[in-house]
Amino acid sequence: MASITVSLPDGSALSFDRGVALTTVAAAIGPRLAQAALAAKVDGQLVGLDTVLERSAAVTFLTWRDAEGKLVYRHSTAHILAQAVQRLLPEVKVTIGPALEDGRFYYDFDTPQPFTPEVLAQIEDEMRRIIAEDQPIERLKCSRDEARAMFTELGEPYKIELLDAIPEGETVSVYLNQAATPWRDLCRGPHVPSTGRIGQVKLLTSSGAYWRGDSNNKMLQRIYGISFPDAKELNEWLRLREEAEKRDHRKLGRELDLFWFHDVAPASPFFFPAGAHLYTKLVDLIRAQYGKYGYDEVITPQVMDVSLWQTSGHMDNYAENMYFVELDGQQYAVKPMNCPAHCLMYGSRLHSYRELPVRYADFGRLHRYEASGVTAGLTRVRSFCQDDAHIFCRADQIEAEVGAFIDMLLEVYQLFGFSDVHIDLSTRPAKAVGTAAEWTEAEQRLDQALRARGVEFTVAAGEGAFYGPKIDFMVSDALHRRHQLGTCQLDFQLPQRFDLAYIDAADQRQRPVMVHRALLGSLERFLGILIEHTAGAFPLWLAPEQVRVIPVGERFTEYAQSVATQLRAAGLRVTVDASAERMQAKIALAEAKKVPFMLVCGGREAEAGTVAVRARGMIDRGVVPVAGFLAEIAPAAQFPPL
RNA sequence: GCCUGGGUGGCUCAAUGGUAGAGCAGCGGAUUUGUAAUCCGCAGGUUAAGGGUUCGAGUCCCUUCCCAGGCUCCA
Structure with missing residues (x-):
């Protein structure tokens, strides 16, 4: 038999017969690895351990220590969850059940009866039984149509729908949990070799979830869970969760007399003196930065005629989120954003290229009608304030403007102890206004600004807004939860809609570029994050009572x-x-x-x-x-x- | 908006369909104390709102409001 070479991450290489299984390779490396391995990567591709090697390849075994190993582990737990549910409730239909980046997994079911906490406990017990049975998990390869026949027989309409989305003639995989009554699921995989590899499981919550996340589709019942190799890790995870509950800004907001909610204004906070102090201190902090970075604060009306919002495009795209008032037969809208007013002010007179950039900052209160089910504490409200500003500049000034903004932003984040800043650069989406040349130039300038700061960032291709590319800033809080705070968005559209201009050196009319930017985003939301980050123990300069x-x-x-x-x-x-x-x-x-x-x-x-x-x-x-x-x-x- | 679960003094929670209660906070009095909670007393409620069933509803039914957890990190 011909031999093949398996190269390992440490640079070493081993020789095997062609057709060797990964389990054999793992065993050859060492018994501990064979026991710990959950899945593997062969030439960079994630595969299960039952894979056989037909040619030489680079192999990396994945264990619980690897992020991808954890995902496979949790994904397999999700399968065990589905198996347990169908053992107890055979009439329930399965759909999909992935592992989540935050460590949890879920599985969505179509069931006439929602899962009560008692049923959840029974399912959890059944999962433990399946784990104790240590069922081998096998991967079966078959054609799409074979799989279709199989799931038609099993009476699983959602799996058939998924199969129908796969091109004809493609090979698909079905995972089989081997037991007295075997259980199968259509799945890309990979999975751990057997159910016994899973240690501790805990089901957390159940809730409604639309099939494919679309509210036009049927409402399914989702079960969330978590799994760990041992009880110690599970308990630590649960403890962190409890800690997060203790730090919940809604709870601390009450205990520290910061803010309050009342039914007369749902999702709109009332700030008590201590909370108002925090709020105004944040404004003053940003104001001080504006002083250093050359911004000018403006004040704009709260309620403006709808004609403004027609010009800006909000009436066409944002009306369902806006509050309206009618007076003297005239329709007015409460502002959900500051940008149209700033465009109006910029356009109030002609500008020379020499006076750009113009930087208008605005701490005006904004009102957005958010759907009743999505509001939450201070993190998603209907009445709020942003540390908002708009920069009107020439295209050749973009890099310097964005660069200065990044400097200002990082100073503020560091002050609050947000040292782990994750940055995304989002580029041109399929549907976009502006020319390809404009986009390319703008993207390059944003890229340059980031590189000049020496900060790491990832490119989110095609994730930009339709009106321009953007940079988003995410921070990790004290409990390792990630929050998006700052944003810096280029806008080719509004200057056009408001016919904004400046006169260049050759006495020609030119269109300025507009930059929307915020460091903290919504002050309300930032305050919520800060309360949880600090557990209410604010730094001395900020504390309401020092x-x-x-x-x-x-x-x-x-x-x-x-x-x-x-x-x-x-x-x-x-x-x-x-x-x-x-x-x-x-x-x-x-x-x-x-x-x-x-x-x-x-x-x-x-x-x-x-x-x-x-x-x-x-x-x-x-x-x-x-x-x-x-x-x-x-x-x-x-x-x-x- | 949709699904599930909730809503009882300011807060945390009790109360088989049969008199709405406790602790903390508040107020009054006593005490004047050396690093995480002194004692006694008082007041505080149309049980989210409205309707219905019943001799009788916090409890059962309906409607509305509000809150919480969710609502494609894809087979």
Whole structure:
């Protein structure tokens, strides 16, 4: 028999007979690998371990340590879920069930009865049984039509629909879980070699989900789950989830008296003083950056005639998200965006090429009617404010403008401890306005701006808006969840619609390019993310209450007040807890409210003119003179912090 | 918008179809305390809203509102 060479990631190579199975290769490398391997990559292609090698190839075995290994593992768990459901409820139809990037997996079922928590528990038990049976998972290759016949017999209409989308004559794969009553599923795979490879499973939630995500289609029932090789990892995952629940900004918003919701204005927050403080501080922070980066703030009307929105195109494309009012027989719209007003202002007079770029910043409140089912806390609201600005510039200024924006943005992100910034450059989609030459030039300039900053980014081909290419900025929070914050979008369309112009050096009328950009995005949403990122323990410069002075008894309130007066004179936000509570209770309360510093004052301090400093989180900073405390915290309290 | 599950004092939760309750927060009084919660008392409700069934509804039925988790990271 002819031999083939298998080259491994470490550079070594092994020789085998042609037709060797990957399981044999793994075993030859080592028994531990054979046990840990879940799937493999052969010349870069993801395959199952039952694959046989017909020629020399580069092979990488995937284990639980590999991201792709985890995906295969979870995908196989999803199959076990479907098998369990059909064992218990044979009338239920299967559809699809992938593994998710966030670690979970799901499977969508067509069932007349939704899954209750009790049924979920039964399904979970059944899954454990299937795992205990350690059923071999086999891959069967067959023609599309053979598969079609098989799933017609099994009575699985969704699988048939999927098969019908596959070109005739193609080979498809069916996975077979070998048991007393075998179970099959149409699937691209790959899968782990047997059900026994799965360790711990936990079903999380069930909910409705449309077939193919389209609300015109039938509503299916989705079950979400998670799986891990061992209980320790599962518990750690569940613990992180609990931690996320504790940090939920809606919960902390209540506990810290930041904001509130009322039925009179669904999905529209009311900010209490502490929350309003955070909000205005964010605005002031961005304003300070605008001062450094040459932006000019403008103020525009809240309600404008629909003719404006006809010009901008919003009436055609965005009307279902807008609020309207009719007065004196005239229709007006509440602004959902600032850009049309800025275009109007730019167009109010002729501009010379010398005065570009024009940078209009606007903290106006925006109103968008979001569908009732998609609103959530501060993260998706109907009334909000963006750190929005529009830059009108010449094409040759794009690179410098975008570059400066990236600098400004990264400074702000770093300030909040968002160091892991993921950047996407989205390019021309199929449907687009503007010429190919304009697009190519704009994309190159965005690319250049990013490269000049030395930041890493990925290109999302074809993901740009129809009116121009864009750069999106994502950050990871303290719980490793990714959020999109900033955006920088070029727009070829609005300048055209508003017939904007500037006069170039040759006295010719030219069309400016417009850039929409925001660092934090919606202030409401950013605040929600920041609350969860910090667990409500805001940095000193931002905290609504920076210092709480705690007299140990009534006799010392006067001294406590004098300390507070000194600190306030230095610009700090200070309160005195003069209540009749015991000092321990005052400490507990201040901790619960996440006040950065507690200054305990008793007889010893009053006599020496000192304070006993306790930092948030049970950190004893010792006894210092008031002036010493002020000097110590001054850098962290400084505003603006950049 | 659609699916599922919810909605009981400010908050967290009790209450077989049979008198709406507790803890915390609030207010009043006592206590004046040395680093995570002192004691006593008081007040607080048209059980989201409206309708229906019933001798009787927080509880069962209908409608509306609001909230939560979801709604193609593809066989």
